[in-house]
Amino acid sequence: MNSFATLTEWSDALQTKKISAVETVDYFGERIERLDPTLNSFITVDRERARQEALKIDADRARGGIISKLAGLPFGVKDAIDTEGIRSTGAAKILDTFVPTFDATVVKKLRASGAIIIGKQNCDAFGHGGSNENSMYGAVKNPWDISRVAGGSSGGSAVGVAADLCAFSIGEDTGGSVRAPASFCGVSGLKVSYGRTSRYGAMPMASSLDTVGPFAQTAEDLALILEHIAGPDPLDATSSYTPVQKYTEEIKKDIRGLKIGVPAEYFLDTLDDAINDAVVTALEALKSQGAILVPVSMPHTKYAIAAYYIIVPCEDSSNLARLDGIRYGVRRGESEMLSLYAQSRTEGFPTEVKRRIMLGTFALSHGYYDDYYLQAQKVRTLIKRDFDTVFEKVDILATPTAPEIAFKLGDKTSDPLKMYLSDAFVTPASLAGVCALSVPCGFVEGMPVGLQLMGPRMREELPLRAGHHFQQITSWHTHHPSL
Numbered sequence: 001m002n003s004f005a006t007l008t009e010w011s012d013a014l015q016t017k018k019i020s021a022v023e024t025v026d027y028f029g030e031r032i033e034r035l036d037p038t039l040n041s042f043i044t045v046d047r048e049r050a051r052q053e054a055l056k057i058d059a060d061r062a063r064g065g066i067i068s069k070l071a072g073l074p075f076g077v078k079d080a081i082d083t084e085g086i087r088s089t090g091a092a093k094i095l096d097t098f099v100p101t102f103d104a105t106v107v108k109k110l111r112a113s114g115a116i117i118i119g120k121q122n123c124d125a126f127g128h129g130g131s132n133e134n135s136m137y138g139a140v141k142n143p144w145d146i147s148r149v150a151g152g153s154s155g156g157s158a159v160g161v162a163a164d165l166c167a168f169s170i171g172e173d174t175g176g177s178v179r180a181p182a183s184f185c186g187v188s189g190l191k192v193s194y195g196r197t198s199r200y201g202a203m204p205m206a207s208s209l210d211t212v213g214p215f216a217q218t219a220e221d222l223a224l225i226l227e228h229i230a231g232p233d234p235l236d237a238t239s240s241y242t243p244v245q246k247y248t249e250e251i252k253k254d255i256r257g258l259k260i261g262v263p264a265e266y267f268l269d270t271l272d273d274a275i276n277d278a279v280v281t282a283l284e285a286l287k288s289q290g291a292i293l294v295p296v297s298m299p300h301t302k303y304a305i306a307a308y309y310i311i312v313p314c315e316d317s318s319n320l321a322r323l324d325g326i327r328y329g330v331r332r333g334e335s336e337m338l339s340l341y342a343q344s345r346t347e348g349f350p351t352e353v354k355r356r357i358m359l360g361t362f363a364l365s366h367g368y369y370d371d372y373y374l375q376a377q378k379v380r381t382l383i384k385r386d387f388d389t390v391f392e393k394v395d396i397l398a399t400p401t402a403p404e405i406a407f408k409l410g411d412k413t414s415d416p417l418k419m420y421l422s423d424a425f426v427t428p429a430s431l432a433g434v435c436a437l438s439v440p441c442g443f444v445e446g447m448p449v450g451l452q453l454m455g456p457r458m459r460e461e462l463p464l465r466a467g468h469h470f471q472q473i474t475s476w477h478t479h480h481p482s483l
């Protein structure tokens with residue numbers, strides 16, 4: 001197989017028996033062993049277990065069993081998503097020893113299709129961060145330039161695909177954690193609509209925003225994965241019964257006449273010229289295929305960061321209360337209860353997690369709830385209405401995924417506000433619960449730039465279709481880092 005083969009190419013090679021599942025696992029296993037000591041994108045790798053599963057798949061195939069398109073394909077999973085029998089730390093030391101007794105629903109579905117977990121991927125602890133520097137297992141390095149961040153929080157999952165360490169990976173996006181690292185690492189990543197995939201088994205961060213979604217080399221690959229992971233789940237009451245589309249078919253439909261809204265608020269004068277140019281050129285490419293560009297306005301965009309960074313810490317602070325050193329993972333300190341809680345949480349959480357717990361607890365407290373939490377919820381409604389209004393006029397929206405390219409490691413670690421501002425273009429879709437795709441659309445200073453395509457809730461086929469057609473006429477997704 002060629003390096004950086006797409007999922008579709010791997011799948012064809014496996015189906016036509018040009019390669020076996022064991023050889024596929026060995027291919028990625030060898031690359032992980034060689035490259036990951038530098039990149040640090042995995043926290044746990046279980047090559048032997050992956051090999052055992054591959055042997056079973058090969059035996060099934062030899063017997064002529066019905067095999068899904070994902071059978072035999074090794075994938076990585078963000079470490080903040082539970083995997084049965086494989087340590088899942090969430091990249092925080094408080095769960096250093098935690099081995100779940102069950103698979104997250106998305107993982108369970110993939111494994112039932114014959115896909116094979118190759119390892120658990122590094123991330124910002126419990127998804128808190130935009131650079132992957134809030135991992136207690138060390139930062140992930142960007143394969144395009146190892147002095148730069150991979151983006152976060154699902155940085156390890158983006159690098160897994162960008163460095164060809166797995167056929168695809170599964171991350172989680174609450175406020176950009178799939179899209180931002182996809183943009184920084186030059187891969188395709190999909191934030192699904194809230195409820196499109198089950199959240200069961202994803203370590204909860206902000207339950208009203210959390211989504212589980214894939215990374216891959218192409219939009220077409222994302223469509224294939226989504227077909228396997230989407231759908232309702234009795235274990236997640238917020239998962240949707242909206243029928244799952246045949247995304248791999250839907251994306252092939254023409255984009256002639258597709259109306260693409262271009263919101264002015266994402267293209268302000270303050271936007272870096274080179275990023276602006278890359279995205280504008282991408283829009284022209286879509287137009288050349290018959291899409292219609294429509295200037296639109298989403299006036300509440302500028303409040304998204306402020307609302308997001310109230311709502312998320314509030315939900316965080318209550319969700320993280322379960323990690324008390326008693327029920328799961330690592331226990332520290334005396335047997336006296338309060339000191340046990342305090343020491344376990346002091347040693348087990350990184351600074352950013354503690355900051356969010358304190359901010360959230362404050363914003364929810366008596367006397368402040370109305371001023372902060374309630375106010376932020378009202379702003380959230382206004383942002384959602386911006387989306388409802390534009391989607392009456394256009395089919396999808398196109399913007400840059402991030403206002404910058406991957407920055408240098410350490411550049412923003414001492415300034416959390418600066419770090420939060422990186423999320424300006426990804427948090428609105430999260431607050432509104434809509435779907436959003438990031439695909440590579442150019443390079444600035446040798447680093448990838450991402451194009452964000454957002455669609456209405458449960459209409460993943462629309463941004464995927466635009467992304468797929470874009471990749472038919474451009475080659476950005478075929479550029480890979482030299483490793």
Ligand code: GLN
Nearest residue numbers: 127129130174175176177
């Ligand atoms: N940068 C966002 C944050 O720190 C990303 C969160 C996410 O999507 N998990 O909240």
